[in-house]
Amino acid sequence: MNVRDHAKKIAEKAMKRRSRWTGLLLIVVAVAVLGAISLIQAYYAQEGIRNEAQTKAESQLNAIKSGILNVVNQAESAVRNNVWLAQWCLQVPDSLANIPRLIVNNNPIIAGSTIALVPNYYKDRPLYSPYVAITNGKIIETSLATPEYDYPSQEWFVKPVEMDRGYWSEPYVDTGGGEILMTTYSVPIKDNDGRIAAVLTADIDLEWLKALVNDIKIYPGAFSTVVSRTGRLMVSPDDNLIMNTTIDEYAATVDDTASFNALNRAMLNRESGSIQVTHNGTRNMVYYTPIDKTGWAMNIIIPEREMFTGLRKLNNLIRILQGLGLLLLILIFHAIAKSQLKFKSISEKKEKMESELMIASDIQMSMIPKTFPPFPERKDIDLSAALVPAKEVSGDLYDFFIRDEKLFFCIGDVSGKGVPASLLMAVTRSLFRSISSHQDNPKEIVSAMNNSMADMNDSNMFVTFICCVLDLKTGKMQYSNAGHNAPLVFTDKISELPVDPNLPLGIIKGRPYTLQEVDLHYDDAVFLYTDGITEAENPTHGMFGLQRLKDTLSGRKPAQDHLDNVKKAVADFVKDAPQSDDLTMLFFHYLNNPTQNKSVNSITLSNDISQIHELEKFIGKIAEDIKIPESLKSSINLAMEEAVTNVIMYSGADTVDIAAQTDEDGITFTITDSGKPFDPTAVPDVDINQNAGDRPVGGLGIHMFKKIMDSVTYRRQDNRNILTLIKKIS
Amino acid sequence: MKTKVTREEGQITIEFTGRLDTPAAQEANPEITPLLDEADKTIIIDCKELTYISSSGLRIFLTIRKAAEDRKGKVIVQNINNDIRSVFMMTGFLNLFEIR
Numbered sequence: 001m002n003v004r005d006h007a008k009k010i011a012e013k014a015m016k017r018r019s020r021w022t023g024l025l026l027i028v029v030a031v032a033v034l035g036a037i038s039l040i041q042a043y044y045a046q047e048g049i050r051n052e053a054q055t056k057a058e059s060q061l062n063a064i065k066s067g068i069l070n071v072v073n074q075a076e077s078a079v080r081n082n083v084w085l086a087q088w089c090l091q092v093p094d095s096l097a098n099i100p101r102l103i104v105n106n107n108p109i110i111a112g113s114t115i116a117l118v119p120n121y122y123k124d125r126p127l128y129s130p131y132v133a134i135t136n137g138k139i140i141e142t143s144l145a146t147p148e149y150d151y152p153s154q155e156w157f158v159k160p161v162e163m164d165r166g167y168w169s170e171p172y173v174d175t176g177g178g179e180i181l182m183t184t185y186s187v188p189i190k191d192n193d194g195r196i197a198a199v200l201t202a203d204i205d206l207e208w209l210k211a212l213v214n215d216i217k218i219y220p221g222a223f224s225t226v227v228s229r230t231g232r233l234m235v236s237p238d239d240n241l242i243m244n245t246t247i248d249e250y251a252a253t254v255d256d257t258a259s260f261n262a263l264n265r266a267m268l269n270r271e272s273g274s275i276q277v278t279h280n281g282t283r284n285m286v287y288y289t290p291i292d293k294t295g296w297a298m299n300i301i302i303p304e305r306e307m308f309t310g311l312r313k314l315n316n317l318i319r320i321l322q323g324l325g326l327l328l329l330i331l332i333f334h335a336i337a338k339s340q341l342k343f344k345s346i347s348e349k350k351e352k353m354e355s356e357l358m359i360a361s362d363i364q365m366s367m368i369p370k371t372f373p374p375f376p377e378r379k380d381i382d383l384s385a386a387l388v389p390a391k392e393v394s395g396d397l398y399d400f401f402i403r404d405e406k407l408f409f410c411i412g413d414v415s416g417k418g419v420p421a422s423l424l425m426a427v428t429r430s431l432f433r434s435i436s437s438h439q440d441n442p443k444e445i446v447s448a449m450n451n452s453m454a455d456m457n458d459s460n461m462f463v464t465f466i467c468c469v470l471d472l473k474t475g476k477m478q479y480s481n482a483g484h485n486a487p488l489v490f491t492d493k494i495s496e497l498p499v500d501p502n503l504p505l506g507i508i509k510g511r512p513y514t515l516q517e518v519d520l521h522y523d524d525a526v527f528l529y530t531d532g533i534t535e536a537e538n539p540t541h542g543m544f545g546l547q548r549l550k551d552t553l554s555g556r557k558p559a560q561d562h563l564d565n566v567k568k569a570v571a572d573f574v575k576d577a578p579q580s581d582d583l584t585m586l587f588f589h590y591l592n593n594p595t596q597n598k599s600v601n602s603i604t605l606s607n608d609i610s611q612i613h614e615l616e617k618f619i620g621k622i623a624e625d626i627k628i629p630e631s632l633k634s635s636i637n638l639a640m641e642e643a644v645t646n647v648i649m650y651s652g653a654d655t656v657d658i659a660a661q662t663d664e665d666g667i668t669f670t671i672t673d674s675g676k677p678f679d680p681t682a683v684p685d686v687d688i689n690q691n692a693g694d695r696p697v698g699g700l701g702i703h704m705f706k707k708i709m710d711s712v713t714y715r716r717q718d719n720r721n722i723l724t725l726i727k728k729i730s
Numbered sequence: 731m732k733t734k735v736t737r738e739e740g741q742i743t744i745e746f747t748g749r750l751d752t753p754a755a756q757e758a759n760p761e762i763t764p765l766l767d768e769a770d771k772t773i774i775i776d777c778k779e780l781t782y783i784s785s786s787g788l789r790i791f792l793t794i795r796k797a798a799e800d801r802k803g804k805v806i807v808q809n810i811n812n813d814i815r816s817v818f819m820m821t822g823f824l825n826l827f828e829i830r
Contacts, residue, residue, distance in 0.1 A: 609753050616751070634782060634813050641784050645752045688822025692795045700821055701785035707820045 023333050030329055034322045041318070045311050050285070053307050054274060056218045057287035057300045064224065064298060065291050067212045071109055071204065072293055075185050076166060078107040079202045086115055086189045086200050093122055096198070097130035097141075103202055104132045104139065111135075111182065112203035114144055115189070118161065119152050121197050127151070133203070156184040157199050164188055164196070168294045171206055171234050173243050181206040181234065181243065183294075210235050213298070222302040229295030231268055254279060263288065267297040276304075367429050368399060371717045372560055377661065377670045377724055380472060380592035380600060381407065384559035386567065388583040395421025396530050396584035397429050401436075403657065405472045405602045408436050411484065411528040411586055412465040412505075420459065427453065428463050428505065437655070442467040442480035443515035446505070450482065450513065453506035462504040466528060472592060472600060475520040480513050485534070489518065490525035494550045497526070525589040527553060527562070532581035536570045539577045544570055559587040601625075602659035607648055615644050615658065622660050622667065628729060636667070636727055639708035642701035643671055643680070643723060651675025651721065666710070666728040673721050679714045680723065681706070732779075733758045735765065741772040744794075747779035750787030762790055769797035771804075778809035783817055795826055806830055 082099050089095045100113035112133035120126050127145035134140070144151045151157050160167040166187040174182045186201040213224045213235045226235040231246040241250065247267070251260035259277040263286055266273055270290035277284050285307060288299035305312075365387075372384045385398045395414035400407065412428055414421040431449045439445050445467050453463070464484040470477040479497070483504030486496040500514040520526070529549075536544040552569040553562055563585060570583060592600075603618045605611040619640055623633035640658070647656045653675030661668045686696070686703040706712050711726040731754035732747040742765060750758070765773065773794055791807070798805045808830040810818065818824045 609756065612752050616749075631813050631816075635816070638782070638784055638817065641751055645784070645786070686821075688820075689825070690822075692792065692826045693799050695792060695826075697789050697792060700788055704785060704817070704820060 020337075023330075023337055026333060027326070027330055030326060034326065038315070038318055038322060042311075042315060045314065046308065049308055049311050053218075053285060053302055054287060057274075057285075057302065058289075060218050060224075060300055061287060061289045061298060064213055065289065068209065068226075068291055068294070068296075068298075071208065072168070072185075072291075074107065074109055075202050075204050076293070078103050078110055079113075079166070079185055079187050079200055082200060083187060083189060086198065087191065090189070090191050090197050093117075093125065093128070096128070097132075099200065100130060100132040101139075101141070103200075104134050107202070109204055109208075110202045111180075111205045113201055114151075115198050115200045116144065116151050116157055117198045118196055156186045156201055160186045160188045160199050161196050170228050170230055170232065171243060174203075174205070181209075206234060218300070219302050219306045221306045222300060224298055224300045226291075226296055226298040227267060229268075231264060234296065235298075263299070267299065270295075270297060277301075363426070366719070367426060368397060369401075369718045374400070374718070375402065377659070377668055378402075378600060379661070380590070382559045382589035382591055383407075383409075383587070384563050385586040386563045386584070388567065388579070390417065390532070390579045390582050395425050396532070396582040397425045398528065398584055398586045399429055399432055400586065400588075401433075402472070402602060402659070403437070403604050404440075405600060406440060407470040407472055407588070408468070409470075409528070409586060409588060410465060410467045411487075411530065411584060412463050413484065413530040413532075413582070413584070414463045415461050415504075420461065424453075424461050424463060424506075427456075428465065432467070436467075436469075440469055441515065442469050442478050443513050445469075446480040446482050446502075446513045447511075450503075450505045450507075450511060451509050454509035454511075457506045462506040464504045464530075466499070468526070468528075470520065470588075470590070475522075475524075475590060475592065477518050477520050477526070479516050479518070481516070482513060485529070485531050487529070488527040488550065488553065490527070490553070491521070494553060496546075520590045522591065522593045523556065523589070525556075525559075525587065527585065527587050529585040530582060532583045533566065533570060533585060535581060536574050536583070537577055537580055538574050544573050548573070556589075559589050562587045600659065600661045602657060604655050604657050605644065605648070607654050607656075609645070609648055611648065612641055612645065615640060618658065618660070622662060626662050626667070626729070632729070635708050639705035639725065639727070640669060640671075642705045643669075643725060646678075646680060646701060647671060647673045647675065647721070651678060666726060669725040669727075671721075671723040671725070674719055675721060677716050678721060679716075681712055681714045731757065733761050735761065741774060742768060743774045743776055745776045745779065746787075749782040750780060750790075751782060751784045752786040755784070755786030755790055758787075758790060762794065766794065766797040769794065769803040770801040773798060773803065773805045775805065775807045776809055777807060777811070777814060780814060781811070783814050785821075788817070788821060788823060791823065791827070804828070 082103055085102070086096065086099050089099060096115050096117070099115050103113040104110055112131060114129045114131040116129035117125060117127070122128070129144035129151050131142050131144045132139060133142070156167070156169040159169070166185060169184040169186065171181055171183045174180045182203050182205050184201050184203045186199045188196045189198040189200050191197045209226065213226060223237045224235065225233055227247050228234055231248055232243055233241050233245055233247060233250070234243070236242055247264045248261070251257050251264055254260055256278040259275060263275050263277060266275065267288050267290070272289040274285060274287045277286055283304045285302045285304060286299050288297060290297045368387060369385070374383055375381050383400060385400070387396055387398060389396070395417055396412065398409070398411045400409035402408070410432055412425070414424045414428065428449065431452055432445065435445050435448045439448065446465065449465070463482070465482040466479060466484040466487060468477055468479040480502070481499035482502050484499070486499045488494055489497045497518065498516065500516060502513045503511050534544055534546050534549055548569065549566065552565050566585060567583065601618070601622060603614065605614055616637060619633065619637045623636070644656060644658065647653060651673050653673035655673070657672040659670040680702045683699065683702050686699045705725065708727070709725040710728045713724045715722050731749055734745040734747070736743045736745070744762070744765070746758070748754070775791065775794070795805050797803070805827060807827045810829065815824070
């Protein structure tokens with residue numbers, strides 16, 4: 001593994017780790033937020049439920065209380081309403097027995113009644129207490145004035161006398177007519193002197209109380225107790241405890257004695273409120289309140305479990321939902337993180353590779369000339385070329401240029417594909433350009449290229465290559481083949497150019513290459529191509545083949561049309577099969593017609609101002625050829641000197657090509673350089689009427705060649721400045 | 731191309747012989763530059779043997795002309811042939827110089 005891959009792995013690991021931490025953090029935060037929400041929600045819900053329970057409990061307590069007070073008030077009224085009668089009856093003691101009778105008969109809720117005289121109030125009656133009771137619908141009249149009972153010592157008698165007011169007795173269990181829980185209300189009766197003479201009572205049985213208390217159930221497991229003034233249980237779910245146990249005694253038997261004691265104190269102190277007590281392992285809320293007049297207190301006990309049943313269900317539901325949400329969050333995050341990681345690494349790699357390939361492809365395509373026609377000013381050359389890469393970058397190349405009236409052109413196919421092939425292609429092309437800039441012999445060009453490439457060929461790649469140099473004036477074409485497939489030559493028929501089987505470039509250094517020659521005539525053509533065309537495969541792996549290529553190229557057509565036809569024919573043939581190899585081709589149609597009165601000359605000058613003398617000779621030779629007057633020659637020379645000087649001095653190009661084509665109309669000069677873009681036709685005209693002091697020193701040259709020439713046009717093509725100057729000769 | 735400078739009393743004569751093209755103008759420049767300090771005098775540029783001039787040559791003429799204007803000197807161009815006259819015409823130099 002190389003360093004870069006290692007670094008990438010580390011970076012990816014770090015990224016994974018980072019995203020894992022991020023994920024963990026996100027989940028922790030989510031859990032915290034959800035937890036906080038559910039705590040707050042639980043707290044408020046609990047508060048709400050507590051408040052609701054309290055309201056419910058209080059209203060139940062009030063309902064029971066008012067139910068009790070209703071009975072109590074009735075009993076009290078029944079007694080009080082007879083107080084005046086009792087007072088009156090004191091004067092007729094025998095009539096006193098009527099009063100309890102009256103009370104019991106007129107008040108169904110009253111089970112028994114007596115009027116008990118204070119002992120010795122009447123001399124003749126030391127004890128007197130006629131008692132009327134109703135048991136199972138039967139009125140029974142007895143007397144309580146028995147020595148065993150000793151009514152003057154009974155609570156119901158003592159307390160009202162002592163307190164001088166109505167008094168509710170401690171509840172008690174009456175054993176006379178069944179085990180009935182009873183309580184007695186008693187009021188003191190005063191005589192006209194204000195002395196307490198008797199106590200009038202009404203007994204009420206408390207069976208209804210149990211019913212009343214147990215009747216209302218706000219929660220299924222809730223229950224109530226009622227305790228007497230002394231803390232005795234009057235109503236309890238456990239009947240055995242009724243009247244047998246005080247709440248203090250009971251508190252001592254339970255675990256949570258402290259809470260029970262606190263509850264008991266509050267109740268016995270006749271307070272209202274609530275307290276939490278634990279009983280048999282369950283927590284309960286106890287709401288309590290005193291019952292006026294009677295001295296009783298009651299409570300309602302609600303197991304919290306039941307109180308919060310709804311909440312617990314809700315909480316469970318919420319927790320399940322939260323859990324699911326969290327799980328979903330984790331899954332989503334995981335999925336996103338995973339896909340991002342994957343996507344990132346894939347898309348990064350892909351993007352990088354694509355952009356590298358795109359750059360390589362751009363560089364490659366910018367190397368080869370691709371504006372057609374390449375020499376629009378020349379009527380003797382119709383040349384077009386095309387390169388259709390199979391992959392993003394290609395291993396094929398073609399190139400051509402004119403130097404000293406010689407057309408140099410070549411085609412090559414680098415072994416392999418993709419970036420390495422394209423790099424070698426670039427090397428090949430630059431070797432071709434640099435060597436052929438001073439070498440006219442294709443054999444020498446190919447040999448020199450081979451030696452350079454074999455020297456640096458570490459990866460054992462090679463290039464099949466064919467280099468042609470055509471003398472545009474004579475039509476003599478020299479070529480040297482380095483393992484490339486034979487070009488086609490078009491004379492009166494289409495045939496393969498004979499090529500010697502030399503080795504491709506880059507294999508063995510010092511290997512000799514052979515030179516071959518062919519004479520081209522007006523209207524002959526040459527077609528150079530790579531085997532990507534003849535070996536193009538259709539979906540059934542049939543090959544395009546040489547014959548199909550020859551058929552496609554039949555007839556004389558513009559070079560560009562031939563190329564378009566070949567491209568189309570290959571495309572039609574391969575159909576939707578993937579292009580397996582680059583398609584590269586160059587078509588050159590030689591149109592130098594010696595019968596026409598025209599000639600083309602060209603010269604290549606190096607970047608040196610002394611080369612102007614060569615230009616002068618070149619112009620002189622043309623002038624001599626077409627026999628123009630000395631002064632015209634001089635001004636043409638002046639214009640060309642100015643134009644070429646500009647290039648030599650300012651373009652930065654290594655060389656400048658000058659071509660001159662003469663015909664009946666005049667001379668067309670083409671100045672070509674690969675220097676920095678400069679359009680002299682865009683330079684504003686010099687104001688020739690300015691004073692000497694104001695005149696700029698420069699700009700005169702451009703001014704002059706524009707004045708002298710009949711037409712000056714500029715274009716930028718294939719990274720070259722092409723200036724065409726035409727001088728008409730009448 | 732030859733450049734010949736002769737000094738008489740109060741005046742300098744520059745004789746250009748042959749083609750004053752771009753390379754020639756570059757050669758001539760070092761010979762002309764010192765004369766610019768003496769541009770308060772009358773400078774005669776004799777073109778009797780001058781057969782050709784390009785913009786670089788014209789630039790020398792213009793430099794001398796500017797120096798003379800600064801130093802209140804005088805520049806006279808004499809004996810120009812027709813080719814050079816047409817170049818002078820083309821560039822407006824006919825109006826810049828006193829031509830004899």
